[in-house]
Amino acid sequence: MSADLDMIYDPISLERTILETIPMARAMGLGVVDYDGHRIALSAPLAPNVNDKGCAFGGSLASLMTLAAWGLVNLKLSEAGEQADVYVQDSSISYLNPVWDALTAEAAAEPGQDWAQFIADLRERGKARITMMAEVAVAEGGGVACRMFGKFVAKRSP
Amino acid sequence: MSADLDMIYDPISLERTILETIPMARAMGLGVVDYDGHRIALSAPLAPNVNDKGCAFGGSLASLMTLAAWGLVNLKLSEAGEQADVYVQDSSISYLNPVWDALTAEAAAEPGQDWAQFIADLRERGKARITMMAEVAVAEGGGVACRMFGKFVAKRSP
Numbered sequence: 001m002s003a004d005l006d007m008i009y010d011p012i013s014l015e016r017t018i019l020e021t022i023p024m025a026r027a028m029g030l031g032v033v034d035y036d037g038h039r040i041a042l043s044a045p046l047a048p049n050v051n052d053k054g055c056a057f058g059g060s061l062a063s064l065m066t067l068a069a070w071g072l073v074n075l076k077l078s079e080a081g082e083q084a085d086v087y088v089q090d091s092s093i094s095y096l097n098p099v100w101d102a103l104t105a106e107a108a109a110e111p112g113q114d115w116a117q118f119i120a121d122l123r124e125r126g127k128a129r130i131t132m133m134a135e136v137a138v139a140e141g142g143g144v145a146c147r148m149f150g151k152f153v154a155k156r157s158p
Numbered sequence: 159m160s161a162d163l164d165m166i167y168d169p170i171s172l173e174r175t176i177l178e179t180i181p182m183a184r185a186m187g188l189g190v191v192d193y194d195g196h197r198i199a200l201s202a203p204l205a206p207n208v209n210d211k212g213c214a215f216g217g218s219l220a221s222l223m224t225l226a227a228w229g230l231v232n233l234k235l236s237e238a239g240e241q242a243d244v245y246v247q248d249s250s251i252s253y254l255n256p257v258w259d260a261l262t263a264e265a266a267a268e269p270g271q272d273w274a275q276f277i278a279d280l281r282e283r284g285k286a287r288i289t290m291m292a293e294v295a296v297a298e299g300g301g302v303a304c305r306m307f308g309k310f311v312a313k314r315s316p
Contacts, residue, residue: 053245
């Protein structure tokens with residue numbers, strides 16, 4: 001695969017990169033469905049992502065929230081003209097309600113986090129951290145199914 | 159699928175139930191590789207579980223650790239002659255080092271947790287909680303790649 005195919009510069013290339021490089025994302029049927037510059041939404045159909053009870057598998061919910069947050073960090077870097085390896089350092093997830101429909105995860109920086117500071121840290125030190133949050137809703141108006149907080153690191157490629 | 163196929167009473171039926179009911183576990187190539195009554199090990203090959211960097215995808219690591227812990231709770235229930243729905247309530251994961259080989263997750267109850275108390279709680283209240291831990295090693299002697307603590311709930315089926 002050429003390096004160009006891995007470049008993330010908008011939601012479309014983000015989806016392509018995820019699907020081409022992460023086999024589990026393909027198996028999940030993942031798609032990037034919305035992005036407004038602050039918040040991103042990824043979704044996946046229920047069928048390939050069920051557990052033994054027929055509702056959404058916790059591993060699929062965790063994967064979708066992690067990839068939503070990871071994708072948003074990559075988009076913000078790209079918008080700032082930066083390139084870096086992005087990875088999750090730690091995360092905590094609360095599973096509050098089962099999901100019986102298609103899975104949609106929305107991710108944003110945790111309130112109080114500052115993208116400008118994140119980019120400035122990366123430029124100054126070659127490394128930066130930001131805390132992201134992501135949620136999956138039960139269904140329209142049905143409240144939160146699960147919520148993740150995760151610390152993400154961006155590191156300039158050597 | 160008959161109800162019998164879903165019964166978990168040993169590591170073999172645990173693996174069969176996971177693979178038959180959770181499509182993502184099939185896509186991961188997951189297998190139950192060891193169980194000694196206290197500790198369970200699940201593994202999966204690297205190829206279907208890579209990320210954009212070619213090492214193990216965080217979502218696969220999270221899924222494998224979650225299923226290892228979930229599986230062990232089910233086995234301990236079965237050994238006590240109990241049947242209950244088991245689900246993860248919350249979990250926190252530290253990603254410490256990348257995994258460049260097959261993924262193996264080991265799970266056990268967190269030190270200080272008491273299976274006898276867990277079973278007694280379930281019998282008395284129809285519901286019980288236990289904190290589990292799981293780890294993926296980097297490779298033999300290479301230290302810890304990631305570690306999960308998770309609260310699991312067992313609830314008698316209504």
